[in-house]
Amino acid sequence: MSQHSADPAPTSALATVATHRDWWRDAVIYQVYPRSFADSNGDGMGDLEGVRSRLPYLRDLGVDAVWLSPFYASPQADAGYDVADYRAVDPMFGNLLDADALIRDAHGLSLRVIVDLVPNHSSDQHEWFKRALAEGPGSPLRERYHFRPGKGADGELPPNDWESIFGGPAWTRVTEPDGTPGDWYLHLFAPEQPDFNWDHPAVGDEFRSVLRFWLDMGVDGFRIDVAHGLVKAPGLPDLGDHDQLKLLGNDVMPFFDQDGVHEIYRSWRVVLDEYAGERIFVAEAWTPTVERTANYVRPDELHQAFNFQYLSAAWDAEELRSCVDRTLDAMRPVGAPATWVLSNHDVTRHATRFGNPPGLGTQIRTAGDRGLGLRRARAATLLMLALPGSAYLYQGEELGLPDVVDLPDEVRQDPAYFRGAGQDGFRDGCRVPIPWTRDGSSYGFGDGGSWLPQPAGWSELSVEAQSGVEGSTLELYRAALAARRSRPELGAGDSVSWLSAPEGVLAFQRGEFTCVTNTTGAKVRVPARGRVLIASGEVAVTDGELELPADTTVWSV
Known part of the structure; x- marks a missing residue:
């Protein structure tokens, strides 16, 4: 066992993390991309033992759960999203005993574990x-x-x-x-990823069995990959004239968001509810509207669905407020929490996205203005964590990591990069292994370098360089998560009370708590409400007014 690992959890460990009823409604869940998180054996590839060794870091960061991207047996044609065996761990990541030990250690640290499930397609080696x-x-x-x-x-x-x-x-x-x-x-994705026919009963039987396998192992839930894609329109009709950019689900498509998917998820919910400990499902569901997304989280289906409309929103007060209102309004009738997210393994990190002009989409090839992007990213994170509902963080965003936009062509592995048209194929930029220390061949990721090269400037973005440093992005996240956990009104509920504010400024109250975000490029003054709790930048209170710099969020109580 690594020196960083927790003691093995007792068999009752699951009860340790089950004391917060409806925990998922306001949970902060941290996405781990295993191949890029921590490497325990020096082969340049992250693994489950590496994740296990860093669990205390995640506990101290203040998150409630860990979502693990796929670690199943796979030829790795699409970074593990091409699964050959849903009940086995790929040797590059370890084995089932490593998975079991990780789950037990996480529960011993009061962290829940959510695993990825890939039901739309298998590997061609299945x-x-x-x-x-x-x-x-x-x-x-x-x-x-x-x-x-x-x-x-x-x-x-x-x-x-x-x-x-x-x-x-x-x-x-x-x-x-x-x-x-x-x-x-x-194959809606790579040729190595043939789509299942969910009209065949054997497919449904198999996946209910897979659910039970991992639930019996002790996992606390599943993130469902391409949750909107399982059912295809009868007869597989032609698409006709269309916009290729809308293929991710932002338009009505015969292979996405078909009503038949909901029958599948109702059958899965029956399985999940047989298990104690409030296990959950979260959907990766790209849909045309947030109202369509709400269909996935009705009381007898899934628990959460990623809010991609919010992730895609520009750094603009009016657009953000509209997205927040529409999301809360859509989720309220079905009794589900909003689920907020700014970055993941498929999109440009928001520290880079917000440093580029709006309208470029979620996959961006240029570095943009690094300082501007980081300021906006810090402000956007505080805004997100102040909203009612659950929030997802992507590994490394707490360090303010930018996308790596200048990876040499010869190291790229994103299958979309080699397919020409379609997505830009630049997802590798957000998947570069994260830095833990100032020194070493991979800044503490492992002893054998890293499977994607890390920029030289990442030394000062490492966990070691930022820990204990006032004003660092890491300490901002730690403080915000600690405050969120200590204040019941944060995360809870299904509404916000908007306050009047200058153009380009968002301001809302939740009980005694106030959040104000300045999305403009200039300093603004607003009425001070209580004492400043946390701010993403330097703020000042003078004569009853709060002076808020450009691209800054402040929490007050």
Whole structure:
């Protein structure tokens, strides 16, 4: 066991973290991208033992739960989102005993553990798919995926006009066992990720079994990858004229946000509710509107859904306020909490996004204004943590890490980068391993370098460099999370009371607590309300007025 690990948790450890009823309604959940978090064996790749060794850091940061991106057995065609075996740990990350030890240690530290589940597609190395190919046309296994004959005189054209999210056709033609060209199979992402056919009962049976496997292991919930994509429109109709940029779900699509997904999640909820300890589901559901997102969190379905409308919002007071209001209004009728997020493993970190002009989307190729981006990121985080509901943090954002926008082409691994059209393929920039120490070949990530190169300037962004330093981004996060945990009104409820404020300024109250955010590029003065609790930048109170610098948020009580 690593010297940083907690003592093994007793069998009743789950009860330790189950004392806060409805814990998920106001939880702060920290996303760990295992390959980039901590490397325990010096092979340059993060692993479960590395995560386990850093659990005390997460406890001290003040989060409630840890969400682990996929660590299952996988050929790694898409960083583990191509799963070959849902009940096994990939050797690069460890084994099932390591997963068990991580869960036990987390519970001993009063941290819950949420694992990723990838139900839209498997790896092409999954046993079902390999058998489907080997057995040829007519194989019952092919019915568990979307195999279709092609169009054209010899079936040489794809079955329809759907495009992959990663660019190019969403169909790949197989070579049959006798060497002849055969049917096509659907993959909304990479060709190595064939989509399951959720109309087949064996698929639903398998995933309910997978849920039980990990629930029996002690996990506290699941983040559902592409939760909006499982069900396809009957007949797989052509898309016709469309905007490629809308493929992520911001428009009505025959392969996304179909009503049939909700029957699947109601069946999953029955399984989850058989287990004690308030286990949860959170959906990655890109939908056209936040109102459609609310459908996923009705009382008999999932518990949370990421608020991608908020993540995509520009640094603009009017746009942010509108998004907050629409989100709270949409979630209130279904009794679900809002779920706020600013960064994750698929988008440009918000410290870089906010340093670039608006309108560039969530995948940005330029560094932008680093100082401006960090100021806005700090302010945006305080604003998010003051809103009612749950919040998700992405590893390294507490260090103010920017995206790495100048990675050499030869080190890139994002499959979208190699597919041409579609997404830009620059997700590697937010996946660079995080720095723990000022020195070392990988700033404390591990003894053998890192699988993606880290910038030289990250020494002073490391945990070591920022710990105990007043005004550092890390200490801002620690202080904000401690304050949020100590004040019941933060995170709770389903509404805010907006206050009058100058143009470009957001101000709201929640009980005795006040949050004010200046999104403008100039200093503003607003009435002071109570004493300053935390601020993302230097503020001053003079003659009953609060002087708020540009791009700054302040909490007062």
